[in-house]
Amino acid sequence: MNNYLNLLLLLFLGIAPEVNAQSDSIQTNGLTLPELVDFALQNSPGVQQSELxxxxxxxxxKSSLSGWLPQVSANYQLTNNLKLQTQPIGDELITFGQPFASNFNFSATQTLFDRDQFFAYRGAGLVKEELSQSLETNRINTVVIVAKAxxxxxxxxxxxxxxxxxxxxQEKQYLDAKSRYEAGLVDKTDFQRASISLAxxxxxxxxxxxxxxxxxAYLKELAGFPQDEELALNYAYESLEQTAHWEEGFDFNLEQRVEYQLAKTQLATTELNxxxxxxxxxPSLNGFYNYNFLFFNRDFSGLYRQSFPTSSVGLTLAIPLFQGGKxxxxxxxxxxxxxxxELGLLDFEKQLFTEYERALADYQSSYYEWKTLQSNKELAREVYETIKLQYDEGVKAYVDLIVAETELRTAQLNHYRALFTVLSSKLDLMRALGQINPSSINTSL
Structure with a gap:
C-alpha cells in the first residue's frame, strides 16, 4: 500500500517512472529546441552586442566616407582693437585699422584626392563584410552553446x-525485505541493505x-531569457534519437566555415593596409572656396552699415617630399x-581541419558507445528481471539482486548520458563542417 501511495505521489509530482520514457515529453507546451534557439538569436546578450x-x-x-563630400563651414568674428597697430613707412608712422572690426566667413573645401579618404572608400566593403561575418560567427556559437545547455x-x-x-x-524491495524480516523468513541484513540502497x-x-x-539559470543567461520567469522545455525522446543520427555525404570545405571567411577578410584588410x-x-589635392564679409568702423554703432566682401577659389596640392624615411x-x-x-591564415586552415577531424572522431566514437550502451541497457534489464525472479523464489541472495539493480541503473544512466554526448558531439561536427545555419534553425538542428 505504501508503495502504491509513493507511486501516486511521483505521478502527481509529474515524475513518471521510465517504463516507457522514450515516448514522453518533459513539457507539453514548452519551448522546443528550434524555438529556444530562435529566441536566443533575438535576445542573447552576445548576439545583441554583435548587432550593435x-x-x-x-x-x-559613413562617418569616414563623409570626407568625400564638400566640407562647408561659417565663422563669425567681432574685434575691438583697443590699441591699433602702427607701422613706420618712410619717415612717417601710419596707424592701420579701425577700432571696431568684424568678419563673417563662409568656406567650402572639396577633397579631390587624399589617401585617408581613398582608404576609407576602398576599405568600406571589407569592414562591412568583417562585421557581418563576426555577427554570423557569434550567432553560430550561440546556437551551439544554447543547444548544449x-x-x-x-x-x-x-x-x-x-x-x-x-x-x-527499490521501495517495493524495501517493503518486501521488511515483510520477510518481520515474518522471520530472513535476517535483518536484507532489510538493512534495502534501506541503505533506498537512502x-x-x-x-x-x-x-x-x-x-x-x-x-545558465540556459536563461545564454538565451537572454528573463531570470524571474519560468522556462519550460518540450521534447520527444524519439526525435532526439533521430537527431543523433548523422547523414553521411558532407565533405569538409573550408569556404563553408564563416570563421575562415572572416580570416580571409582580415587578410584582405592587411593587404589594403x-x-x-x-x-x-x-600628393593630396583639395579644392577650396572662401567668401568673407568684412566690416570695420570707428564707432560700434556704424560697424555693420557697410560691408567689404572678399572671395577666393583655388586648389591646394600637398606634396610630401621627405619625412626621414618614415x-x-x-x-x-x-x-x-x-x-x-598570410602565415596565420595557413595555420588557421590546419586548425580548422584538425577541429573537423577531432569532431568527426568524437562523434563516431560517441555514436558507437551510445549504440553499445543501448544494448547493455536491455541486457541489464533482462539480467535484473531474471535475478529478481530467482530471488523471489529463494534461489538468489539479496546481494545478487542489489548488484543487478545497480548494474541496471548504471546502464540506464550511461545510455542517456551517451545519447546526449552524441547530440553535443554532433553539434561540434556540424559547426566544423559549416552546416549550422542560424537563419534556418529547423533544418540546421
Missing amino acids: DQQIGERQI YYDILLTYEQIRVLDENMVR NLKSDRNRVNASLSAKY TKYAQWAFI RVQEVKIARLQQDRA
Whole structure:
C-alpha cells in the first residue's frame, strides 16, 4: 500500500517512472529546441552586442566616407582693437585699422584626392563584410552553446526519470525485505541493505534535481531569457534519437566555415593596409572656396552699415617630399604584417581541419558507445528481471539482486548520458563542417 501511495505521489509530482520514457515529453507546451534557439538569436546578450557592433561599424563607415563630400563651414568674428597697430613707412608712422572690426566667413573645401579618404572608400566593403561575418560567427556559437545547455537539462531530466524508476522499484524491495524480516523468513541484513540502497537513491535524486535550478539559470543567461520567469522545455525522446543520427555525404570545405571567411577578410584588410602605406608617397589635392564679409568702423554703432566682401577659389596640392624615411619603414612594416597574416591564415586552415577531424572522431566514437550502451541497457534489464525472479523464489541472495539493480541503473544512466554526448558531439561536427545555419534553425538542428 505504501508503495502504491509513493507511486501516486511521483505521478502527481509529474515524475513518471521510465517504463516507457522514450515516448514522453518533459513539457507539453514548452519551448522546443528550434524555438529556444530562435529566441536566443533575438535576445542573447552576445548576439545583441554583435548587432550593435555592426551598427556602430556601419556608422563609422559613413562617418569616414563623409570626407568625400564638400566640407562647408561659417565663422563669425567681432574685434575691438583697443590699441591699433602702427607701422613706420618712410619717415612717417601710419596707424592701420579701425577700432571696431568684424568678419563673417563662409568656406567650402572639396577633397579631390587624399589617401585617408581613398582608404576609407576602398576599405568600406571589407569592414562591412568583417562585421557581418563576426555577427554570423557569434550567432553560430550561440546556437551551439544554447543547444548544449538545452541537452544538458534534458539529460538531467532523464537521469531523474531513471532514479525515480529505481526508487519505485527499490521501495517495493524495501517493503518486501521488511515483510520477510518481520515474518522471520530472513535476517535483518536484507532489510538493512534495502534501506541503505533506498537512502542512496534518494540522495542521488536530490543531488541531480538540485542541479536543475543552476542549469536553468545558465540556459536563461545564454538565451537572454528573463531570470524571474519560468522556462519550460518540450521534447520527444524519439526525435532526439533521430537527431543523433548523422547523414553521411558532407565533405569538409573550408569556404563553408564563416570563421575562415572572416580570416580571409582580415587578410584582405592587411593587404589594403600595405597599399595605404604606399599611398603616403602620393600628393593630396583639395579644392577650396572662401567668401568673407568684412566690416570695420570707428564707432560700434556704424560697424555693420557697410560691408567689404572678399572671395577666393583655388586648389591646394600637398606634396610630401621627405619625412626621414618614415614612409619607407611604414611600408615595410605593413608588408611584414601582411606576411604574418598570410602565415596565420595557413595555420588557421590546419586548425580548422584538425577541429573537423577531432569532431568527426568524437562523434563516431560517441555514436558507437551510445549504440553499445543501448544494448547493455536491455541486457541489464533482462539480467535484473531474471535475478529478481530467482530471488523471489529463494534461489538468489539479496546481494545478487542489489548488484543487478545497480548494474541496471548504471546502464540506464550511461545510455542517456551517451545519447546526449552524441547530440553535443554532433553539434561540434556540424559547426566544423559549416552546416549550422542560424537563419534556418529547423533544418540546421
